[in-house]
Amino acid sequence: MDSVDPDGSGLQEALPPPPPVLPPDVVPVKLEEPVKKKPARLPMARRGTGTKGQKIPLLTNHFKVNVTNMEGQFYHYSVALLYEDGRPVEAKGVGRKVLDKVQQTYSSELSGKEFAYDGEKSLFTIGQLPLNKHEFTVVLEEVTSARNNGNASPDAQGSPNDTDRKRMRRPYNSKTFIVQINFAAKIPMQAIASALKGVETESSQEALRVLDIILRQHAAKQGCLLVRQSFFHNDPKNFVDLGGGVLGCRGFHSSFRTTQGGLSLNIDVSTTMIIQPGPVVDFLIKNQNARDPFSLDWVKAKRVLKNLRIKVSPTNQEYKITGLSERNCKDQLFQLKQKGDAEPLEITVYDYFVNHRNIELRYSGDLPCINVGKPKRPTYIPLELCTLVSLQRYTKALTNLQRASLVEKSRQKPQERMGVLSHSLKTSRYDEEPLLRSCGLSISNSFTQVDGRVLQAPKLKVGNGDDLFARNGRWNFNNKKLVQPSKIERWAVVNFSARCDVRRLVNDLLRCAEAKGIPIEDPLAVIEENRQMSRAPAIVRVEKMFEELQPKLRDAPKFLLCVLPERKNCDVYGPWKRKNLAEFGIVTQCMAPQKLNDQYLTNLLLKINAKLGGLNSLLSIEHSPSIPMVSKVPTMILGMDVSHGSPGQSDIPSIAAVVSSRHWPLISRYRASVRTQSPRVEMIDSLYKRVSDTKDDGIMREALLDFYVSSGKRKPDQIIIFRDGVSESQFNQVLNIELDQIIEACKFLDEKWNPKFVVIVAQKNHHTKFFQPNGPENVPPGTIIDNKVGHPKNYDFYLCAHAGMIVSVTD
Numbered sequence: 001m002d003s004v005d006p007d008g009s010g011l012q013e014a015l016p017p018p019p020p021v022l023p024p025d026v027v028p029v030k031l032e033e034p035v036k037k038k039p040a041r042l043p044m045a046r047r048g049t050g051t052k053g054q055k056i057p058l059l060t061n062h063f064k065v066n067v068t069n070m071e072g073q074f075y076h077y078s079v080a081l082l083y084e085d086g087r088p089v090e091a092k093g094v095g096r097k098v099l100d101k102v103q104q105t106y107s108s109e110l111s112g113k114e115f116a117y118d119g120e121k122s123l124f125t126i127g128q129l130p131l132n133k134h135e136f137t138v139v140l141e142e143v144t145s146a147r148n149n150g151n152a153s154p155d156a157q158g159s160p161n162d163t164d165r166k167r168m169r170r171p172y173n174s175k176t177f178i179v180q181i182n183f184a185a186k187i188p189m190q191a192i193a194s195a196l197k198g199v200e201t202e203s204s205q206e207a208l209r210v211l212d213i214i215l216r217q218h219a220a221k222q223g224c225l226l227v228r229q230s231f232f233h234n235d236p237k238n239f240v241d242l243g244g245g246v247l248g249c250r251g252f253h254s255s256f257r258t259t260q261g262g263l264s265l266n267i268d269v270s271t272t273m274i275i276q277p278g279p280v281v282d283f284l285i286k287n288q289n290a291r292d293p294f295s296l297d298w299v300k301a302k303r304v305l306k307n308l309r310i311k312v313s314p315t316n317q318e319y320k321i322t323g324l325s326e327r328n329c330k331d332q333l334f335q336l337k338q339k340g341d342a343e344p345l346e347i348t349v350y351d352y353f354v355n356h357r358n359i360e361l362r363y364s365g366d367l368p369c370i371n372v373g374k375p376k377r378p379t380y381i382p383l384e385l386c387t388l389v390s391l392q393r394y395t396k397a398l399t400n401l402q403r404a405s406l407v408e409k410s411r412q413k414p415q416e417r418m419g420v421l422s423h424s425l426k427t428s429r430y431d432e433e434p435l436l437r438s439c440g441l442s443i444s445n446s447f448t449q450v451d452g453r454v455l456q457a458p459k460l461k462v463g464n465g466d467d468l469f470a471r472n473g474r475w476n477f478n479n480k481k482l483v484q485p486s487k488i489e490r491w492a493v494v495n496f497s498a499r500c501d502v503r504r505l506v507n508d509l510l511r512c513a514e515a516k517g518i519p520i521e522d523p524l525a526v527i528e529e530n531r532q533m534s535r536a537p538a539i540v541r542v543e544k545m546f547e548e549l550q551p552k553l554r555d556a557p558k559f560l561l562c563v564l565p566e567r568k569n570c571d572v573y574g575p576w577k578r579k580n581l582a583e584f585g586i587v588t589q590c591m592a593p594q595k596l597n598d599q600y601l602t603n604l605l606l607k608i609n610a611k612l613g614g615l616n617s618l619l620s621i622e623h624s625p626s627i628p629m630v631s632k633v634p635t636m637i638l639g640m641d642v643s644h645g646s647p648g649q650s651d652i653p654s655i656a657a658v659v660s661s662r663h664w665p666l667i668s669r670y671r672a673s674v675r676t677q678s679p680r681v682e683m684i685d686s687l688y689k690r691v692s693d694t695k696d697d698g699i700m701r702e703a704l705l706d707f708y709v710s711s712g713k714r715k716p717d718q719i720i721i722f723r724d725g726v727s728e729s730q731f732n733q734v735l736n737i738e739l740d741q742i743i744e745a746c747k748f749l750d751e752k753w754n755p756k757f758v759v760i761v762a763q764k765n766h767h768t769k770f771f772q773p774n775g776p777e778n779v780p781p782g783t784i785i786d787n788k789v790g791h792p793k794n795y796d797f798y799l800c801a802h803a804g805m806i807v808s809v810t811d
Contacts, residue, residue, distance in 0.1 A: 041735040044795040045198070049786045053453030058779060059771045061421050062264035062448040062789050065256065067192065069440030074187040074210045077115075077123045080180040089177065094140075095119050096220055098177050101138040109134070114434045116214045119226075123181060124210045126438045132183040139176050189439065195258045198793025204258075211256045214435045218428070219254075225391040229255040230270040234390050240409040242402045245276045245287035246394050248409060252424040253767045261788040265430075265443050267421050268767035271410050273398065275308060277390035280370065281383055293367055293383070298324060301368075309389040310370065312381055314359075318389065319372035325349070325380050330365040332380060349380045359385070397646030400570060414771050414778055418447070450789060452770065455782040459620040463517050468617060473781025473803035477602050477616070481517035486614030488513065488520040491559040492552075494527045494545050496572055497593035498534065500563050502526055505596060509561075512601040518609060523561075525552040538571035542579050559612060560588045587611050618668055625665040629718070636707050636716035637661040639670075640738070641724040642682050653677060656684040660703035664711040671706050673699045682726060683733050687741035690748065700745035715750070721759045734759060768798060778804035 081089035081098055089095070099117045103110070109130070116124045187206045195204035212229055219231035232238070232251030240248040253268045276283050281293050287304060290296050302324045311318050325332045335344035336352065349369055353359045364382035373379030398406065412420070422445070430436055430443055457470035463481025495502045506523060513520040527548050533541050560580060564570050573590055580588040589608050606616050625631040639659045645652030653676040663669045675686040689698040708715055719742070723734050739759060746753050768789060770779045779800050786797035 040732060041739065043731055043735070045793055046786075046790070046795045050453065050784065050797075053455040053782070053784065056452040056454055056780070056783065057773060058450050058452040058783070058785065059418075059447040059773050060450050060785075060789050061268055061418075061767070061769050061771075062257065062259065062261075062266050063425060063446065064261065064444040064448060065263040065265055066442045066444075067189075067263060067440055068442075069438070070189050070193050072126055072189045072439070073128075074189065074207060075125045075128050075183065076185040076187060076206070076210075077125070077129070077181045078184045079117070079121050079123050080182075082178040082180070084176045084178065086178075094177075096217075097140060098138055098179060099123070101140060102136050102179050105138055106136050109136075114438065116210060116217050116435055118213045118216070119220070122184075122213075124187075124213060126435065129181070129183075134179075134181040136179045136181075137176065138179060141175075192258070192263065196262055196792055198791075200793075208256055208258065211436075211439070211441075214433065215254050215256075215430075217435075218430065218433050224251070225249070225272070225274070225393065227251075227270075227272050227393070229253055230272065232270075232272060232274075232391060239274075240406075241276075242273070242398070242405045242409070243286070244289070244399065244402060245283040246398070246402060247274050247276050248272075248406050249274045249391070250410075252421070254424075254428065255767070257789075258792055259789045260792055261448065264448065264789065265425075266767050267425055268769060269412065269417060269420055269424075270767075271406065273394040273406075274390070275388055275392045275394050277388050277392075279384070280305070280310060280386040280388055281367075283388055293363060298368055305370070308392055310372075310386045311389055313385050313387065319381075321370055321372060322374065323371040323378075325369040325371055325378070327368070328366050329361070329369050329380075329382050332369055334380070349382065353382055353385075361385075395647045397649065400573065413776060415776050417769070418771055421447075447771070448788060449773075450770070450785050451787055452779065452783045452785050454780050455784055457782055460617040461620050461623040462617050467620065470781075473801075475617070477516070477606060478599065479515075481515075482606075482609055482614060482616050483618055484615035485516065485518040486609050486612040488518060488559060488608065488612065490524060490555070490557050491521070491561065492523050492525040492527065492549065492557050493561045493563065494529075494549060495563040496529050496534075496541065496545070496565040497563050498531060498565075500593035500596075502528065502563060505563070508596065508598075509601055509605070512598055513605055516602065516605055516609075518605060518614075524557065525549065527552065534565065539575045541572060542575040546579065556584065557586060559608070560586055561608075562588055562590045563593055564590055566592070615668060618666070622665070622667055627665070627667065630667065630720075631665045633717045634664050634711060634714040635661075635667075635718040635720060636664070636703070637667055638703070638719065638721045639724070640684060640721065642677070642684060643725075644680055650679055652679055654679055654681055656686060656699075658684070658687070658699045658703065660707065662706055662710040664707065664714065664716070669710075671703065673702055675699060682730060683737050684741075687738060688745040688748070690744075696745060696748050698741070698745055700742050701749065704745065704749060715753060716755055718756045718758075721757065723759060723761045724764075726761055726763075731761060734761065770798070770800065 079095075079099070081095060083089060089098075096117065096119055099115075103115070111130050113125050113127065113129060185206075187203055187210065189207060191201060191203035191207045192211075194201065195208065215229065216226055216231075220226060222231075222233070224231040224233055230251055230253045232249045238250040240250070242248050248271050251270050251272065253266070253270045255266050257264050257266045276286060284290070284296055284301050284305075285293065288296055288300060305321045306323065308321050309318060310321060327333075329350040330348055332349045333346055334349065334352075336347050336356075337344050347356075350361060350365045354361055361382050361384060364384045367383050369380035369382055370386050371378045371380055425443075425445060436443075457473065460468040460470075460475055461483065462468045462477070463483055463485075466480060468475050468477070468480060493502060493506060503526070506526065510520055510522070527545065529541065529545060530548075533544055536544070562576055564572055576590065577588065580586045589604065589611065591604055609616055619627070621627045621631075629635070630637075637660070640657070642654050642656045644654045656675045656677055657672065658674075659670040659672045661667050661670055675684075677685050684699075687698050687700045688696060690696050704715070721739070721742070723738070726734055739757060742757070746755060770783065770785060772779055781800060781803045783800040784797055785799075789798070790796050
């Protein structure tokens, strides 16, 4: 081989050595091409508006917003709150006070700019602050427990004066704060205009979030309790007693929405639960349904009072409750520091307040004290001096009776609701909010007019081929037989009620069942509860009833009818259902002891028949069969939802449930599957569960195989998915996480199988409401609205499917 002389210098450059030869036992690895990320699925765009149905003019609780300053910029700044010694502030609620003080004290350094603060770590301005980084020091004059008030209880270590001096050095009572404000990002207001055209970006979501934060701050400055975008004023006229020391507090929801008709402000009534304000002792008596303070359970009291805020008379100083004293006020000792070098004096809390502070105590001497100090440095205050501050949220689960009371007391007639909404908009005085004015926002005070269409109610087929027509959204089965009645056999009745004539009930039920064409045997047994058990705990009553029942039945019954002691919302309901369904797998139907007329018993039999596998009715177009899209091609319909534990029950697993249609071309028969999953996780993670190359333990495999077997060995070519309970921010997760699992489950059964899918999300917990402009009634059932207040781009609509019997909302 010739050498190379690249530069003509005559110097020959040696070739590089050849690459090393691989050992014979090494197989070269082929580099795989990077996996292409598949495009994310997005919600369908609207193809137009519907035309079917009788047109009806309506009003809605959206108020049009005009925006004249789309060329401006929101500036986002991060906020850090520190104590003097550099430790971060972790106490909740102090941030707004500190930032208000910053605005008052350093207005010139901030060029007089107004800002919107989210209460945590973000601040927004319209236009830029003078510097990208600011640091301010502010002093709050009033910080809880930060000064000697002449009434603060001594702690176990020293005198009141000494106590308060020590508290001044504690981080959470510091009076001096350092505030660091640093530039984070710019958000163009033009992003709102883009969102109104259906182009949603991160910037458009952030810009709308800024507008909502302005609303929250505006409400906070009026002294409101904030619950997301719902605001509650401290006005006793807005409180309703739910029992147990819990009040329902009426307020209003307020948020900006992008719609087909432009930007709108959505205002709706809202209700949250709060602790009954006032004397602590009054709250405890109501909470425990006790006769007087001396019959209270103090273990329960300690649990329910922890972290609640109180004011102490006569100075109105505010504290947070940390616990209770171990002994009663007359017996709880502490060391009272004396002047000079004198030895501390050991006295009781009662003696200190009565003899040293000259405060009369009428009944606290024989009760525990409220502790507002730390575990190792308690600070005790007699109970009767303590008053619960107003607007403290109650986040525990409501009892059944409290929930029923809330629904009952939250009812509003449509015209009344409209009046409340108009008043809320007027009293909010958004036109005076400087930040909204700087954005060029002006809000109409008129309800938005929309066009509705009332769809014809579907016709049903019942027994003997008869037709059943709806009246005002309801189908009445009186004098009608069922399509496929299921035999009621090997059943029994248990009666927890002292008011129910159970023999008459059984006779009336047998008569009504016969009229519906339901074959029914006489019950194997009728068990009456021993009246001495009526005051026992619900779980004990249920266990005792089963002890009474079992000797009278040779085999497990197929069905149990349970007459509850009161209405459905009684304490027995939950334990009874759990015992039957979870422990024994027995079908059960509960009923209230009131209203035992034929209409009630007919509704009861409809439930019993469905639970025992019968079929009450069919859609006429299902009976034909002539359902568009569904009857001609094998189609499976899925319903999916996830239920979570009540607020405050963060460790309870969430329950995912899926129902799937079977026996195509019918759509009225379903099977159900349930799985537990991690608490508070909304996305279902068990639709596809591959445990080996040949095994899938997911919900969808069960549903698909059942459809195949029950539908003449046909696989569904179309799958319609109804998904409940997800917010707009989770739509893409449903489309790209849950739908992926369903597709994988199909492919696992047959790699070549490619069914078509449509996902329909049903949202009930929104705040858009509709009203008839010229009448006191709710909008008619079957009303559909797909104009002016829908999404600017996505294919959505509002449907009032049922007769609106009750109008109530909670937050």
